Amino acid sequence: MIVLQTAIALMLAQAAPPAMMAGMNDDQHRDAAYEELTQGETDAAITRLEANLVQNPEDPALLINLGSAWAVRGDKEKAADYYRAAARSDVRYQLELADGEWVDSRAAARLALRALDQTAVAMN
Numbered sequence: 001m002i003v004l005q006t007a008i009a010l011m012l013a014q015a016a017p018p019a020m021m022a023g024m025n026d027d028q029h030r031d032a033a034y035e036e037l038t039q040g041e042t043d044a045a046i047t048r049l050e051a052n053l054v055q056n057p058e059d060p061a062l063l064i065n066l067g068s069a070w071a072v073r074g075d076k077e078k079a080a081d082y083y084r085a086a087a088r089s090d091v092r093y094q095l096e097l098a099d100g101e102w103v104d105s106r107a108a109a110r111l112a113l114r115a116l117d118q119t120a121v122a123m124n
Contacts, residue, residue, distance in 0.1 A: 032061040037069060038098070045069045060086040060105035061095055064112055076116055083112045 031052055036045035049066040056062060067082030086109035095108045103111070 032065045042069050042072050058089045058091040060089050060091055064109055071116055080116055083109050
């Protein structure tokens with residue numbers, strides 16, 4: 001379980017500052033529940049992310065963090081579904097991962113899927 005939590009923690013995403021989000025304005029900057037997730041408030045994060053996803057169903061930061069929250073809750077299938085949705089999303093921009101690395105949102109989603117797969121293999 002520690003391996004899973006460590007891998008998921010590295011996948012938490014923060015959207016780039018508005019100036020770095022190509023084609024997005026300040027009104028489109030998303031709240032990706034990063035604080036709740038890093039503080040272990042998974043239920044609060046899921047509630048906030050699902051509410052934000054209603055208005056922004058293609059936002060990769062929301063999708064990735066929702067996947068991470070479900071992975072922490074132990075629902076790897078649901079987590080993988082959200083990660084895949086982020087990888088397929090037509091919305092694409094730079095995200096800052098929890099380790100400070102900046103990556104394309106689709107690459108971040110693929111990294112999250114690989115981490116989820118690796119933790120599943122390690123746990124078997």
